[in-house]
Amino acid sequence: MKYIQKRLFSLTRRCLDSLVFVETASGKVTSGSLSTITAAAQLGEPVTALVAGSEGEGVSKQAAGIEGVSNVLVAKDAKFDHYLAEELSPLIKSVIESRNFSHFVTPSSAVGKSLLPRLGAIMDLQPVSEIIKVEAKDTFVRPIYAGNALATVKSNEKTILFSVRPSAFAPAATGSAEVPIEEISADTDSQSRTEFVSEDLVTSERPDLGSAKIVVAGGRGLKDKETFDKLLEPLATKLNAAVGASRAAVDAGYCDNSLQIGQTGKVVAPDLYIGIGISGAIQHLAGMKDSKTIVAINKDPEAPLFNVADIGLVADLNESLAELTEKL
């Protein structure tokens, strides 16, 4: 009832509803999108979820079940399938303008980072990147300088565009709530000259790095790919943890790029982070120092990772990791 009143109200004053772009991967709403809904709900206004792509219909039902979502819009068209910013930004612009949304929110995923600024360009709005806290409807906290400083920023834009760092917000609960699902016209013509060619995704049985409760991360100290796999994989399996890595480990080819944790890789904040053979450069710390408990295992007692670790063990990796895996 309260919601209906607000709706009627919006005929006479500016609508304060937020539009959230809900990203999906393999037919499911991503965990990052669920965290983004949590952040958007903190604005204290109704949240409309926008789903785009040829799978939109199936996903829209999932989106309708997310706690905090009061309305779902679906743009069903294959041209949105690969989430190209060139295609999505005109669609989102038209939705925001025709329905007068006050906020547009996306996860700070690769898709969100690609999309949000292009939307800002075509709407002449300065977006706010990767917020970690909602202070007020127009005021947010975001990390700068690789997380070495926190800036509180206030947007004076008439429509506020921002992206959300998923690790800073708990994912919204999912269920089967009945909220209206509305199909919207997808006839925006982007005149895009960009075409999708292919995608090569790393498949893994492990939990997703961005949302895992436990992360086991390896660095240069693991010496080579064989040792990396041999020591980290059994430990990660035992703990049901995601595997991550430092830049040094990725550059040396121990694992895939997409596992890099840090300022320019993934930002994680699991309950437990175990850094193995990782020195702890500023850029790596930027990606994990908000973890609840940090464990560092390194043979170099001077490694900077020990400065942020709750528990540190100075030891040879070859022996201690095998022992740790066995005793857990």
Next chain:
Amino acid sequence: MSSKLRILVPIKRVIDFAIKPRINKAGTGVETKGVKFSMNPFCDIALEESLRLRENNKDLVDHIHAVSIGPTKAQDVLRTALAKGADSTTLVDVGDDEVEPLAVAKILKKMVEKQNSNLVILGKQAIDDDANQTGQILSGLLDWPQATNASKVQVEGDSVTVTREIDGGSGTLRAKLPMVITTDLRLNEPRYASLPNIMKAKKKPLEKLKASDFDVDLTKRVETLKVEEPPARQAGVRVESVDELISKLKEIKAL
């Protein structure tokens, strides 16, 4: 050949990546006095990629122009760019105030028009504001294709194929020139400027313009109210053995 590349490389001067920044006393930003500044690492990669496109493809590149929008001192990073191999540069002196990505992109759009560029290669983000916006905004303003987080760039005629780092792996896009590409770490390993080239760079063109030469409003759309230190973590403990590590983890209920 009509599809010769006229590359624009925007470059930002930032606090050196190895330095841990300190918050200033007023709590309005970070201390910049007496601090080492360098070329933003991702911009360095963007410049390197432009140079390699020229070196690896005969007659492909017409010219490489680097531009920096920043304080007077940003000419230092432009000299470095010239020493590495950029043909010419422009400094757009905007004073010491930080300019937002939207305003930077608006100036860059005018630079693109001025230089008649058909390819802009930028870093994916500046390591100071960590915004990761300018390239995408520029491509939006120009209505050009964009390929962010590039880890591989191939040019064939007027078609550009870019492999990108995305969540969970990599993806490949193809677009027709003109376009905007932003670089990821994995794209290349930037070169060092040799001393003779640094000397030669002093004679290369460095055009100096002012923000007022561009009709762009630099008013901040997003105000910074304050800047503070992130909360410090409690000091941790060192354990002597794996057994002790496990019992400690159980004690704090981390396992």
